[in-house]
Amino acid sequence: MTATRRPSILLILAVALAVIWTLLPIYWMLKTAFISPSDAVGFPAPLWPTNPHFAAIHNIFGFGYTDPDGREFLPAGQAPQIINGLKNSLIVALLVTVITLLIIIPLSYAFARFEFRGKTALLMTILFSVAVPPVSTLIPFYILFVQLGLTGTKLGLVLINLTITVPFVTWMLIGYFRNLPAVEKLARLDGFTRFGTLVYIIVPLAKSGIAVAAVVAFLFSWNEFVFATQLVNGTSAATLPTAVSGFLFLQPQPGLLSASLWISVIPAALVAFFLQRHIAEMNLVDPVK
Amino acid sequence: MPGIEIKNLKKSFGEFEAIREMSLTIPDGAFCVFLGPSGCGKSTTLNIVAGLDNATSGTISIAGRDVTALAPHERDIAMVFQSSLLYPHLTGLQNIQMSLRNTDTPAVEAAARIEHAIEILEIKSVLNKKPGAMSGGQRQRVAMAKAIVRKPAAFLMDEPLAALDAALRQSLRSELVALQKRLGTTTIFVTHDQVEAMTMGDIIVVMNAGAIEQVGTPDEIYNAPATKFVAGFIGSPPMNFFDGTVSQEAGEPMLSTEAGTLKIPPHLHSRIAGNGVKHALAVRPQHMQISRTAQGQSISATVFVVENLGKESVIILNDAAGKAYRVLAAPDHGYKRGESAFLVPDLDRALLFSE
Amino acid sequence: MCCVPLRGIIRTGTPMKPARRELSNQQFAMMLALPVILFLVATMAYPMGYAMWLSTQEIGFFGGFSSKYIGFTNYVNVLYSAEFWRSLVITIRFVFLSVLFSMLIGLGLALLMHRIKRGRAFLGTLIILPWSVSLYGAGVMWQYLSRGQSGVASAVINRLLGRSAEDSVEYSLISSAHIVDLLALGNAWNLAPLVAFFILANLSTIPVRLYDLARIDKLSAWQRFTCVTLPPLQYTLFVFTSITLILSMKLLDFIYVMSAGGPGDASATLTYRLFDLAFRRSNYGLSAAMSFYLLALIVGSTLALYFFWGRRLESEE
Numbered sequence: 001m002t003a004t005r006r007p008s009i010l011l012i013l014a015v016a017l018a019v020i021w022t023l024l025p026i027y028w029m030l031k032t033a034f035i036s037p038s039d040a041v042g043f044p045a046p047l048w049p050t051n052p053h054f055a056a057i058h059n060i061f062g063f064g065y066t067d068p069d070g071r072e073f074l075p076a077g078q079a080p081q082i083i084n085g086l087k088n089s090l091i092v093a094l095l096v097t098v099i100t101l102l103i104i105i106p107l108s109y110a111f112a113r114f115e116f117r118g119k120t121a122l123l124m125t126i127l128f129s130v131a132v133p134p135v136s137t138l139i140p141f142y143i144l145f146v147q148l149g150l151t152g153t154k155l156g157l158v159l160i161n162l163t164i165t166v167p168f169v170t171w172m173l174i175g176y177f178r179n180l181p182a183v184e185k186l187a188r189l190d191g192f193t194r195f196g197t198l199v200y201i202i203v204p205l206a207k208s209g210i211a212v213a214a215v216v217a218f219l220f221s222w223n224e225f226v227f228a229t230q231l232v233n234g235t236s237a238a239t240l241p242t243a244v245s246g247f248l249f250l251q252p253q254p255g256l257l258s259a260s261l262w263i264s265v266i267p268a269a270l271v272a273f274f275l276q277r278h279i280a281e282m283n284l285v286d287p288v289k
Numbered sequence: 290m291p292g293i294e295i296k297n298l299k300k301s302f303g304e305f306e307a308i309r310e311m312s313l314t315i316p317d318g319a320f321c322v323f324l325g326p327s328g329c330g331k332s333t334t335l336n337i338v339a340g341l342d343n344a345t346s347g348t349i350s351i352a353g354r355d356v357t358a359l360a361p362h363e364r365d366i367a368m369v370f371q372s373s374l375l376y377p378h379l380t381g382l383q384n385i386q387m388s389l390r391n392t393d394t395p396a397v398e399a400a401a402r403i404e405h406a407i408e409i410l411e412i413k414s415v416l417n418k419k420p421g422a423m424s425g426g427q428r429q430r431v432a433m434a435k436a437i438v439r440k441p442a443a444f445l446m447d448e449p450l451a452a453l454d455a456a457l458r459q460s461l462r463s464e465l466v467a468l469q470k471r472l473g474t475t476t477i478f479v480t481h482d483q484v485e486a487m488t489m490g491d492i493i494v495v496m497n498a499g500a501i502e503q504v505g506t507p508d509e510i511y512n513a514p515a516t517k518f519v520a521g522f523i524g525s526p527p528m529n530f531f532d533g534t535v536s537q538e539a540g541e542p543m544l545s546t547e548a549g550t551l552k553i554p555p556h557l558h559s560r561i562a563g564n565g566v567k568h569a570l571a572v573r574p575q576h577m578q579i580s581r582t583a584q585g586q587s588i589s590a591t592v593f594v595v596e597n598l599g600k601e602s603v604i605i606l607n608d609a610a611g612k613a614y615r616v617l618a619a620p621d622h623g624y625k626r627g628e629s630a631f632l633v634p635d636l637d638r639a640l641l642f643s644e
Numbered sequence: 645m646c647c648v649p650l651r652g653i654i655r656t657g658t659p660m661k662p663a664r665r666e667l668s669n670q671q672f673a674m675m676l677a678l679p680v681i682l683f684l685v686a687t688m689a690y691p692m693g694y695a696m697w698l699s700t701q702e703i704g705f706f707g708g709f710s711s712k713y714i715g716f717t718n719y720v721n722v723l724y725s726a727e728f729w730r731s732l733v734i735t736i737r738f739v740f741l742s743v744l745f746s747m748l749i750g751l752g753l754a755l756l757m758h759r760i761k762r763g764r765a766f767l768g769t770l771i772i773l774p775w776s777v778s779l780y781g782a783g784v785m786w787q788y789l790s791r792g793q794s795g796v797a798s799a800v801i802n803r804l805l806g807r808s809a810e811d812s813v814e815y816s817l818i819s820s821a822h823i824v825d826l827l828a829l830g831n832a833w834n835l836a837p838l839v840a841f842f843i844l845a846n847l848s849t850i851p852v853r854l855y856d857l858a859r860i861d862k863l864s865a866w867q868r869f870t871c872v873t874l875p876p877l878q879y880t881l882f883v884f885t886s887i888t889l890i891l892s893m894k895l896l897d898f899i900y901v902m903s904a905g906g907p908g909d910a911s912a913t914l915t916y917r918l919f920d921l922a923f924r925r926s927n928y929g930l931s932a933a934m935s936f937y938l939l940a941l942i943v944g945s946t947l948a949l950y951f952f953w954g955r956r957l958e959s960e961e
Contacts, residue, residue, distance in 0.1 A: 014756050015767065021749075022770050025833060026777065028796055029785040044799040044812050103683075106676035116673040122681055129688045131942045133894040135915045136935030139922055140694035163687040166680065183376055185341050191362035191391030194672045205378045223778030225897040230923075241780050245901075254794065261781050272776035276768045276841070 030265070032258035033057055036067070056255035060263070076256050078246050084236065085243030086263060089222055092154050092239060096161045096221035097214050103162070104170045104213060109198055111170070112177035113184065129167045134226050137163075142230055152235030157228060161221040168220070169213045176209035177202075208278040215275040219268055240264050290353045292317040292475025293338065293443055298347035300333055307333045308344075309499045315477070315492065317352070320469050322490035323479045326522070330499040331479045332447055338477065339445050340364050352442035352475075362391065367436035368445040372452040373428040375420040381431045382416040388435045399438070406434040409468070425453045429461060437472065444469070444476040450485065462489055483523055487511070495519050517642035520571045526603050526615040529577060531570040531588075531634070535561055544570055548608035549588040554636045562643035571640040574617040578633040579604055579624060587631040590614065592624050606632060699932035718933035728934060730909065731917040735893065735941070738824050738831075738913050742892035743885055745832030750839025750884070755873075757840065758847045768841075775837035783901025786830040790902075792816035820910040823903055827911055830902060831892055839884045846880045847873070882954050886946055893942045914938045 033056045034049040055073035058065035062079035066072050076082070110116075111123060141160060142151070150156030183205065187197040203210065225241040233242045244264060247257040293315040300308040308330045315321045323331040336342035338349055340361035348357045356364040367388070375384045385406065389399045407413055410430045415423050423431065429449060436444055450458045450465075466489050469476050480486055486493050487507045495502040495510060495518070503515040514520035520528045533546035535553070542553040542561055551570060553561065561568070580587065590606035593613065597620065604616045604624055614632055624630060699718050701711040722728050753771055757764055777785070788794050792814030802812040817826055850873065858868045874881075896915040899905065905912035905920065912920065918938065922931035 011759060015760070018753055018756055018767070019770060021833070022774055022837075024796065025782070025785040025789050025830075026773060028789045032788070032794075044802045045794045045796075047799055047803070103680050107680045110673040110676040114669040114673040116670045119673075122677060125681065126684065128943070129684055131890055131894075131939065131946065132688065132692070133896075133915055133918075133935065133938055133942065135894075135896050135918050136695055136932070136939060137688075137691035138919075139698065139928060139932070140691035143694065144690060159687065163684070166684065181374060181377060183374070185368075185370065186374060186376060186387075188341060188361045189339065189366070189368050190387045191360075201376065205376065207378075219776055223781070225778060225780040226900075241778060245780065254788075257784065261784060264781055265777055268776035268778070269773055272772045273769050276772045277765070 026265070030258055030262055032254045033262055035255065056259040057262070060256055060259040076253075078243065078256070078260075081238065081243040081246060082240070082260050082263065085238050085240040088154060088232075088237055089240040089264075090267075092157050092161065093218050093222040095154075095158050096165060097218040099158065099162060100165045100169055100217040101210065101214055103166055104173055105203065105210065106198065107166075108170045108173035109177050109202060112174045126167045126170055129163070130171060134164065138226065138230055141227070145231060151231050152237050153232070154237045157224075157232055157237065157239065158221075160227045160231065161224055164224075165217040165220050169216055172216065173209055173213050176212075177206060180205060211278045212275060215271050215278075218271055222264075222268055222271075290317055291315060291350070292319060292352065293321075293477065294350040295334070295338065296348045296350075298334065298337065298349070299345045300330075300337060300342070301345050306499055308337075311347070311501055313494060313501065313504065315475060317475055318473045319491045320466065320476045320478065320489060321492045321494060322486040323477060323494050323496060324483060324486040324490075324522075325481065325496035325502075327481055329496040331481075331496050334496075335445055335447055335477060335479050338443075339366060339368050365442040366445055367439045367441040367443075369429075369432045369436050369447070369449045371448045373425070373432035373449050375428060375432060375435070377420050380417050380419055381412060381423065381427075384420070384431055385435045385438055388439050392439070402438045402440065403434075406438045409437075409471075410434045426457050426461060429453065433465070433468065437468075437474075441474065444474050446476065446478045448480055449478075451480075451482075458485075465489065483525070487523070495522065497522075514571075514640065517569055517571065517644070520640060520642065524573060526574045526617070528571050528573055529614045529634070531572070532612075533568065533570075535564055535566055535568050537564060544568055546588070546608075547610035548590070548612070551586050551588070551634070551636065553641065554639065556637070557639065557641040560641045560643070567644040569642045569644070570634070570636070571642060572634040572636070572638065574603065574615040576635040576638045577614065577616040578635070579606070579616045579618055579622065580631045580633050583631050584633050586636055587633045590630060590632050592626055592628045592630055595624060595626060606630065608632070695932045695935060698928050699936060701929050703926070703928045714929070718929045719936075721930060722934050722937060725930075727909070727912075727917060728914075728937070731912050731914045732941075734824055734911065735913040735915075735938075738828050738911075739889060739892045739945075741825055741828035742831045742835070742895075743888045745828055746835040746839055746888040746892075747881065747885060749832055749836040751843055751877075751881075753836060753840035754843035754847060757844050771840060772837045774833050775835070777834065779834065779895070779897040780901045782830060782834050783898045786826070786833075786898075787902045790817035790826060792818075818903070818907065820907045823907065823911045827899055827903060828892075831895060831898055834898070835888050835891065839888065842880055842884060843877060846877055850876050879957055882949075882957055886949055886954075889949065890942060890946060893938070893945070914941070 028045075031046075031049055034052045034054065035046060036051065036053040036055070039046055039051075039053075053067060055065040055067060059073055059076040060079055060082055062075045062083065064073065064075055111119065145151045145156050148156075150159070180202070183201055184197055187201045192200060223241065224239070225245070228239045228242045229245060232238050233245075240260075240263065244257070244260045247253060247260060291314045293313075295311060295313045298308055298311040299306070311330075311334065323334065325331050333342060337344045338351075340349075340356065340359060340363075344357075348355060350356065351364055351366060354365075361368075375381075376387065379387065382403075385403055386399075389402070394402070407416065410433055412427065412430045412434055415427045415431060418427075420428055420431070432449065450461055453461065462485060478485075478489060487510075490507055492504060493507055493510045494504050497518050503510060503519045505513070505515075510519060510523055514523060517530070521530065531544060531546050531551055533544040533551075535542055535544055537543070542558060542564075544551045544553055553570070557570075583589070588608055590608045592604060593607045594605040596603040596605070600620065602618050602620050602622060604618055604622065606614050606616065608614065616632065618624075700713055700715060702714045702717075704710040704712070757768055757771065760767055774782070789796050792798055795814075795816060797815040797817055798812065801815050807813070854872050855868065858872050863871060894915065895913070896919060899911060899913060899916050900919065903911045905916040909917075914934065915938065918931050918935050921927045921934065
């Protein structure tokens with residue numbers, strides 16, 4: 001058996017390759033946060049932070065920093081925007097996650113477990129909206145939001161994100177729900193109403209799939225950039241991605257940019273770590289059939 | 290007062306008639322087995338009795354109460370599903386508790402019933418396990434416990450033993466019957482396994498193509514099958530049929546089959562539907578003899594396969610038309626594959642069915 | 645909907661009423677699905693309708709906002725635009741490579757995770773990381789990695805050759821000829837983890853016995869892979885080919901941040917071109933018309949994939 005044999009050189013090489021492939025782009029950018037500002041713009045770029053330097057991490061949160069050599073680093077001018085963006089992103093992402101779940105659990109349950117007239121047509125509508133590129137609805141949404149006074153509001157951003165998370169995640173969950181055992185008949189005998197079955201039986205039973213759906217929705221709105229740039233950039237509702245983009249195009253300060261990316265990557269990575277344990281139970285089934 | 294009463298039940302899915310027309314009365318406390326091949330409508334009937342499925346027309350009464358318009362949990366029944374379905378995310382105990390969660394049973398009473406069920410089914414060790422970690426037999430016991438804590442007027446069981454291995458099935462069969470007798474609860478048990486039906490049922494309802502073929506005790510079903518279907522479905526090895534048309538020869542009714550002619554014995558004369566009509570003489574394998582020489586009523590055939598069962602052998606022979614017959618013989622019969630022989634049915638013990 | 649109760653009455657002599665307080669499947673499903681469908685229709689139909697209207701207008705800004713109906717002129721102009729055709733070619737190249745890289749790398753990562761027994765959870769945590777990085781974050785990362793000044797190529801090669809800071813030469817991975825390939829690789833970096841995890845979930849459903857059978861039949865490692873491992877994965881592979889296809893064709897943020905369509909317009913995919921037309925050049929009508937060509941391309945290629953691959957899988961089942 002291969003399992004009992006010591007791992008071969010080839011396998012170790014493959015793992016090393018996978019790890020390098022995965023981590024190199026992240027590492028290369030994120031190391032910059034710990035390199036002194038002068039080294040960060042130096043050429044060629046250092047391979048690792050030989051003298052770890054913590055100015056950027058302090059400055060991004062609005063704190064000054066004096067390094068061991070006595071050099072002083074002032075708080076980043078964008079710090080308030082970053083902190084505000086972090087707050088906004090969290091609020092928007094959590095709201096989107098909760099609302100998405102409230103919407104998609106009943107929806108994908110209905111599609112997965114019941115036959116009803118018009119099902120295929122409705123399903124096709126949902127799948128079609130997955131295919132629409134955000135860039136083509138950007139202007140209409142912008143104009144609509146101007147008319148409704150939703151530009152520069154978190155509510156507007158939540159609505160936009162929902163139009164993307166709902167179809168995508170519904171599509172994912174339908175296959176998962178379809179694979180659950182037929183516990184509805186048990187539940188009917190045990191006196192649960194249809195709705196009670198969904199709330200008390202199906203939701204606890206399907207918690208892995210729902211967790212994956214939640215993570216996907218969270219990550220999507222946490223990372224959403226295109227709509228946010230157009231709809232809330234420069235306003236008090238600006239999210240982290242748009243705040244970070246301030247560093248991108250206005251003032252290239254690699255250390256600060258890297259530090260702000262740390263802020264956006266860490267929560268996402270934590271959430272993804274959590275996802276990793278549940279995703280193995282997802283198995284795909286054709287949602288249309 | 291009947292335990293369960295089904296009146297003029299019909300069920301169709303579009304053009305397809307799953308249940309053509311069915312009426313049945315099951316006496317209180319009886320263990321009633323619905324037996325039939327898959328697709329015969331037995332599970333559909335059970336689901337309608339449970340209220341999981343709606344009938345196209347007809348009424349259902351349980352313990353003298355018309356439950357036709359009631360939801361499943363209002364019908365005073367408990368059900369055990371195929372492969373003993375349980376909630377996969379709940380432990381054994383939580384699964385049992387679910388049965389009483391939406392009833393108004395007082396907590397003390399509920400706890401006592403659960404305690405009692407755990408005791409009689411001996412499932413203390415699996416109470417904290419989830420169904421995925423239980424063996425097939427343990428799941429079956431938990432499903433039974435879940436059913437009996439409701440103290441229902443009827444148990445409905447849909448092939449609960451189907452997924453288990455043979456040895457476990459045998460022991461659970463007798464346990465289940467003992468439990469049912471002890472509780473005295475009217476039970477419908479659906480199966481496609483005739484051994485299960487014969488060993489467990491007080492009454493067997495044989496179903497085929499959406500209708501009842503026969504209702505009777507295991508003895509009646511085996512010895513006096515009402516239709517050719519029942520005769521062929523019950524018994525292992527299965528019944529032999531000599532198919533042919535009836536004609537009169539010198540005042541005696543004869544059956545002409547493709548492989549030969551047989552005289553219809555006097556006790557079956559009353560069952561003849563008419564000359565020129567297709568009939569089948571049915572003879573069980575143990576009422577057949579095999580012989581090297583032609584005898585009074587015999588048909589020539591060729592030995593096709595010999596199956597040795599240890600204490601006896603089943604010899605399968607083909608007649609001239611290629612039709613197979615089974616004969617039960619002592620193990621020292623000495624016949625070999627390919628040998629020519631004569632089939633000698635004991636026609637005094639034969640049955641006659643017209644088509 | 646009057647037909648539901650009517651049907652019950654017509655069919656049955658003595659109607660068996662559905663049990664009280666219980667909803668029918670249709671009612672329950674409608675109750676759950678209808679609000680969502682209405683929301684989706686409202687939030688998708690308006691923008692789509694508006695975009696359709698835009699695509700038939702000539703929008704002017706001099707002397708205030710003005711619009712004039714010009715029929716299908718914008719659609720015709722798109723077809724006469726050399727930029728559109730160039731972008732179409734770039735898009736096809738980008739999407740083809742993205743899908744190819746995502747699927748191959750995803751499959752590779754999945755097989756690797758499947759092989760590893762000890763430390764699989766740890767490896768899995770690393771492997772999923774790129775997927776959790778936002779597309780703009782990935783854009784920044786890949787830009788830093790690839791370009792000459794801050795890039796990994798300059799850093800590694802100059803150090804390996806022992807050059808001092810003064811004689812160091814810039815090695816940039818970004819070039820007009822290969823920027824699209826590099827973007828596709830970066831996009832695959834982001835998408836492959838999701839592909840890998842779903843394939844891994846599917847791999848664990850393949851019975852181990854099949855591999856024993858393969859050993860008895862003396863299949864080579866490659867035959868084992870193509871005859872035992874791949875066939876049960878087909879459906880997952882199909883679904884994720886569709887998903888990566890759609891996502892890559894819709895992709896804007898990554899390209900916007902990493903290459904901004906450049907150098908020149910070497911990486912101006914259709915999405916980038918649309919964005920540029922609308923937001924930099926304020927040519928809303930042309931952009932809207934072009935967006936419908938893009939939508940047609942997305943829907944068309946997904947359907948084609950379904951007809952040539954997905955449908956065959958379904959009929960096999």
